[in-house]
Amino acid sequence: MVGGVVFVLALGYVAAALRIPAPSTGSAAGLGPDVVPLVIGLALAAASAALAAQGLLAARTGGGVGGGSPEDAEERPENARKLIVVAMMLLGYILVFIPIGYLLSTFAFLLAATTFLDRAHWRRNVAYAVVFPLVVYLVFTRGLQVQLPFGILGF
Amino acid sequence: MGELLSHLGEGFGQALTPTNLGYAFAGVLIGTIVGVLPGIGPITAIALLIPLSFGLDPLSGLILLAGIYYGSMYGGSTTSILIRTPGEVATVVTTLEGHEMARRGRAGPALATAAIGSFAAGTFSTLALMLLAPVLVTVAIAFGSAEYFLLMLLALAMTSSLTTGSRLKALIAMLFGLAVATVGIDPQTSVERLTFGILNLNDGIDFALVAIALFAVPEALSSLSRDTSAAEQMQRIQGRIWMNREDWRRSVGPYGRGSVIGFLAGLLPGIGPTLGSFVSYATERKLARGRAEFGKGAIEGVAGPESANNAGVGGAMVPLLTLGIPGSATTALLLFVFMMYGLQPGPLMFREEPGLVWAIIASMYVGNAVLLFLNLPLVGLFVRLLKIPAPLLYTGVLSFAVLGAYAIGFNLFNMLLLFGFGIVGFLMQRYGFPLAPAVLGLVLEPLIEQNLRRALKIAGGDPLTFLHRPISLVLVVLIALAVLSPLLFVILQKFRTGRS
Numbered sequence: 001m002v003g004g005v006v007f008v009l010a011l012g013y014v015a016a017a018l019r020i021p022a023p024s025t026g027s028a029a030g031l032g033p034d035v036v037p038l039v040i041g042l043a044l045a046a047a048s049a050a051l052a053a054q055g056l057l058a059a060r061t062g063g064g065v066g067g068g069s070p071e072d073a074e075e076r077p078e079n080a081r082k083l084i085v086v087a088m089m090l091l092g093y094i095l096v097f098i099p100i101g102y103l104l105s106t107f108a109f110l111l112a113a114t115t116f117l118d119r120a121h122w123r124r125n126v127a128y129a130v131v132f133p134l135v136v137y138l139v140f141t142r143g144l145q146v147q148l149p150f151g152i153l154g155f
Numbered sequence: 156m157g158e159l160l161s162h163l164g165e166g167f168g169q170a171l172t173p174t175n176l177g178y179a180f181a182g183v184l185i186g187t188i189v190g191v192l193p194g195i196g197p198i199t200a201i202a203l204l205i206p207l208s209f210g211l212d213p214l215s216g217l218i219l220l221a222g223i224y225y226g227s228m229y230g231g232s233t234t235s236i237l238i239r240t241p242g243e244v245a246t247v248v249t250t251l252e253g254h255e256m257a258r259r260g261r262a263g264p265a266l267a268t269a270a271i272g273s274f275a276a277g278t279f280s281t282l283a284l285m286l287l288a289p290v291l292v293t294v295a296i297a298f299g300s301a302e303y304f305l306l307m308l309l310a311l312a313m314t315s316s317l318t319t320g321s322r323l324k325a326l327i328a329m330l331f332g333l334a335v336a337t338v339g340i341d342p343q344t345s346v347e348r349l350t351f352g353i354l355n356l357n358d359g360i361d362f363a364l365v366a367i368a369l370f371a372v373p374e375a376l377s378s379l380s381r382d383t384s385a386a387e388q389m390q391r392i393q394g395r396i397w398m399n400r401e402d403w404r405r406s407v408g409p410y411g412r413g414s415v416i417g418f419l420a421g422l423l424p425g426i427g428p429t430l431g432s433f434v435s436y437a438t439e440r441k442l443a444r445g446r447a448e449f450g451k452g453a454i455e456g457v458a459g460p461e462s463a464n465n466a467g468v469g470g471a472m473v474p475l476l477t478l479g480i481p482g483s484a485t486t487a488l489l490l491f492v493f494m495m496y497g498l499q500p501g502p503l504m505f506r507e508e509p510g511l512v513w514a515i516i517a518s519m520y521v522g523n524a525v526l527l528f529l530n531l532p533l534v535g536l537f538v539r540l541l542k543i544p545a546p547l548l549y550t551g552v553l554s555f556a557v558l559g560a561y562a563i564g565f566n567l568f569n570m571l572l573l574f575g576f577g578i579v580g581f582l583m584q585r586y587g588f589p590l591a592p593a594v595l596g597l598v599l600e601p602l603i604e605q606n607l608r609r610a611l612k613i614a615g616g617d618p619l620t621f622l623h624r625p626i627s628l629v630l631v632v633l634i635a636l637a638v639l640s641p642l643l644f645v646i647l648q649k650f651r652t653g654r655s
Contacts, residue, residue: 002586006327013334016349023344031611033341033348036604040337044330051323083380087578090376090553094570097557110550117379117546128547136558145210146562 101151182222190230280469421470
């Protein structure tokens with residue numbers, strides 16, 4: 001399964017590599033800009049095809065090794081709902097980071113995520129969501145001279 | 156020898172200025188703190204903290220990040236001993252005996268022997284680096300593009316064949332890294348490659364960004380979305396963090412053997428430090444047969460691997476500094492930092508920037524000493540960090556990753572790339588694709604391609620150029636061996652089991 005997905009992606013990469021234009025100033029000796037990407041793409045396609053084949057073979061003989069299933073059977077797998085919600089919160093945080101500024105967006109992200117994951121300790125969560133961005137903001141803007149977005153707070 | 160000493164003297168002069176001493180101290184402290192946090196190893200620590208060094212001058216930035224490197228190596232062993240959660244593969248072995256010692260009320264000696272072993276091994280490997288590096292540099296100065304191309308290919312071949320998991324998956328991960336690195340304007344012909352017309356991709360995909368995305372985001376997402384269960388019981392530290400006479404007697408041998416094994420293994424690209432600590436554990440176990448309590452908290456099993464682990468750092472610095480070739484994901488990050496400052500590690504850097512190189516080497520001594528004096532008294536304090544609740548810790552990591560992505564390009568596009576590569580990294584981890592080969596491929600691709608094309612151009616397009624020079628011919632043979640030896644090994648094993 002995984003091998004198949006990577007294989008399709010590898011073919012897409014090869015197709016894109018084939019469309020790399022030739023340089024305007026041609027040189028006789030030496031490689032053009034498309035050769036190395038093509039080699040990488042073809043190797044990737046070959047390796048993923050081998051992985052897919054390995055997976056199919058293992059599935060036929062009944063062994064679970066190789067292709068599809070998650071490799072390390074950890075005792076505590078991720079909870080899919082939590083994973084999706086946290087990932088979406090992260091995406092939301094990224095999208096509002098510049099428009100509303102570092103302090104506000106970080107406060108909102110930390111508060112939302114920690115509350116979602118652990119509602120019982122809400123006082124602790126609020127305190128964390130206030131203190132963490134403030135400390136980081138001061139360290140970066142004052143100590144390291146890296147400007148962070150002000151956003152709508154205007155400071 | 157005299158030249159060496161004068162270089163080293165100058166190096167110490169620079170490393171011991173109050174500013175640089177401060178950065179070494181800060182690096183080791185931050186590294187230890189971050190390394191102690193569960194699930195965050197040296198690679199994650201350096202990736203996340205690269206943005207901190209953006210505003211610093213090269214020497215200070217490198218001293219800071221190198222300090223973070225060994226600080227987090229050491230921090231990882233503390234968690235291995237106390238809660239059986241190694242920060243990375245290299246400290247997995249420490250959990251075996253270390254955690255057993257802690258369970259039997261001997262956490263103090265275990266932590267002490269880890270700290271002292273790390274110091275001894277760090278000092279040994281820095282010394283070995285100092286002696287070996289100039290020799291390698293005199294050889295490497297004769298290397299041309301053909302040799303460099305082959306050396307890097309060798310590093311990649313070894314990385315994907317010396318893996319602990321599926322070799323095919325490691326190979327795919329490495330090719331993925333190479334593929335990502337080809338995006339952007341080709342520096343030699345100015346042709347746009349694989350940018351799909353997106354202007355933001357013209358400069359390529361930033362290495363630090365991918366490193367943060369692959370090493371910090373997946374770990375945080377995965378830890379946050381796991382249902383909380385009874386956490387691993389943390390072992391209390393009873394008594395002083397020091398060793399008695401018997402502990403010393405039993406630790407000294409493993410320190411020595413671990414240092415040598417670790418340094419030699421660290422020279423190899425791929426799984427250097429991990430290999431070293433595993434081999435050291437196996438050696439101590441074999442030597443102690445019949446008399447020591449291996450599996451029930453033998454101090455040799457902590458002293459040896461911990462020394463090997465830290466000696467591996469010095470070993471891995473040898474190919475990085477003398478040839479510009481990283482052997483692990485962590486040294487790949489350091490190589491990136493060098494290049495970020497416009498420095499290209501290799502024999503030329505030794506000639507042209509001796510002050511910088513020797514100051515970095517001197518700072519490794521300093522860092523090791525700081526590590527020892529900082530950690531023995533403060534370990535009780537660091538341990539409290541283990542009590543930080545997971546939701547706070549990992550949302551903080553995510554927030555820091557986003558901040559890092561912003562500081563790299565100051566635009567939304569980079570932050571979205573962080574998200575995309577974070578998800579890719581999560582899936583890679585989930586399906587057993589190692590992340591380190593991807594990072595190695597990513598950092599080496601531009602160098603490999605540049606040297607390959609230059610070598611071919613010099614040879615007038617003749618691919619046989621790689622076989623004509625003696626050094627390059629040897630390298631070709633080594634690459635073939637690295638690729639084929641696992642295969643041969645498998646065939647040999649099949650043959651044996653088939654006969655018996």
